[in-house]
Every structure is written in C-alpha cells, then in structure tokens.
Amino acid sequence: EADIYQTPRYLVIGTGKKITLECSQTMGHDKMYWYQQDPGMELHLIHYSYGVNSTEKGDLSSESTVSRIRTEHFPLTLESARPSHTSQYLCASSAQGQTSSYNEQFFGPGTRLTVL
C-alpha cells in the first residue's frame, strides 16, 4: 500500500466556492502529479511537479492551480468551482532519479468532487 493520502475523499459544494484538494505523501518522492478522471474514461494529467517550487501544467487544460512549497505536499485549488469541474481527482507521486524505464507512479485514493 502506497503512503499517499488525499483529503477529502468526497466533496459536494455549490457553484462559485473556492476549494482546495489536499495531497500528501510520506515516501520522499520528488515528482508529484494531479490527474482528472471521469467515469469510464482515461486519466488525464492536469498538473505535475518535479520538486519544491516546481509546477507545470499537464496535457488537459484545467482552471485549477497547484503549489509545491514542501516536498510531501501538493495541494490543488479551484478559485471558483463550477459544475463542469465535477470529476474524480487523483494525486500520484514517483521518485526522482529513477530511470525512465521504471518511473512507477503511486496513486492516492482520489477525491470525488461534485459541484452543484
């Protein structure tokens, strides 16, 4: 079982609210990722980080923002949630320095977000 945690697990909020999804890992991994997943669809990378103070946008455009002030913590923020943001958000991490042939990512349990 990977030591990567996400809170909350479920969140139902109204349109226009600001939310922060938390992700923490205790494995000392440098690389961290946020994915968005809709039912029956593939995971889409929305943000990633190589390490502290590093953040990059992923393949899927997202109105969310991320920060990486500490190695173990990679929160995702939505300033004004909308129904189109309803989805499952998965956080993952992997170790820096691994060869690209074994860049194993460990996933958290996910946050199911519903915006009404």
Added chain:
Amino acid sequence: KNQVEQSPQSLIILEGKNCTLQCNYTVSPFSNLRWYKQDTGRGPVSLTIMTFSENTKSNGRYTATLDADTKQSSLHITASQLSDSASYICVVSDRGSTLGRLYFGRGTQLTVWP
C-alpha cells in the same frame, strides 16, 4: 499520436473462470507498459510493469504478456475471484521526456459474478 486502446470495454465472468484483457498501443519511443487495477472510488494500484525486453510477468493469479513488435499486451487472470471485480487499466510510458509521461487506456471494467 500516442494512444492506448483496450478491449473489451467491459466483461462479465463467473467466479473461478479465467479471462484475458487486451491492450494495443502506439506510444513511441516505448519505455515500459504496466497494468493497474482500480477498484471503484479508489486510485489505481500497479499489478505488473514490463520493459521492452520482457515478454511476460506474473503477479499471483495475474499474468501479463508484451509483444513489443506488434505493440500488444494482454493481462490474463486465472481462477477469478469476486474481489477481482474492478477496472483494469493499461498504461504505457515513453522515454522521450524526463517526466516519463504515462499514456492511459480507458480500462476494461471486469465484473465477477458468484
């Protein structure tokens, strides 16, 4: 375009039966291929990882195969159990970036009935 296609989209089998899930990919340059199991409402958990030189790998009742020439992989589940009900996702990594970008299939939703 780098893509990962899985079949079937869904599958229902009886407990104790075997099944095989398929994955075709076009990711290049290829680094490795992995199969993940994702229970409903949970994050994916890695089952197997195979590099270019490996053509089969087992993890208990799960056996994955890889044909790098035809860019195909399969996941065989033996003697299925109710707890095998989940989505099985094929993920291919390229070696063209330091990020080790992952390309995800949409998964095969497996349901095991008693």
